[in-house]
Amino acid sequence: MPAPHKGERERVVSRVPKAVFDELERRQLESGVSSLSQYVADLLSATTGHAELVMELDQEVLSLTA
Numbered sequence: 001m002p003a004p005h006k007g008e009r010e011r012v013v014s015r016v017p018k019a020v021f022d023e024l025e026r027r028q029l030e031s032g033v034s035s036l037s038q039y040v041a042d043l044l045s046a047t048t049g050h051a052e053l054v055m056e057l058d059q060e061v062l063s064l065t066a
Contacts, residue, residue: 006055012044033057 016024028039033056042057 007053009041031057 024040025036028036031039033039033042038056042054045051045053046057
């Protein structure tokens with residue numbers, strides 16, 4: 001089954017400290033978001049004022065972690 005189209009996107013590559021990566025991964029797994037990439041994309045969308053582009057991350061989770 002093909003993945004649903006998520007709209008126009010650009011790639012962002014960043015190296016983060018291991019402790020930050022581990023925490024992001026923990027939060028992604030806890031949130032139920034399908035991938036770390038989607039979790040970070042949702043966080044970035046929400047924190048840059050584009051909540052309408054958040055695809056998987058629950059808005060309630062965002063208010064608890066922001």
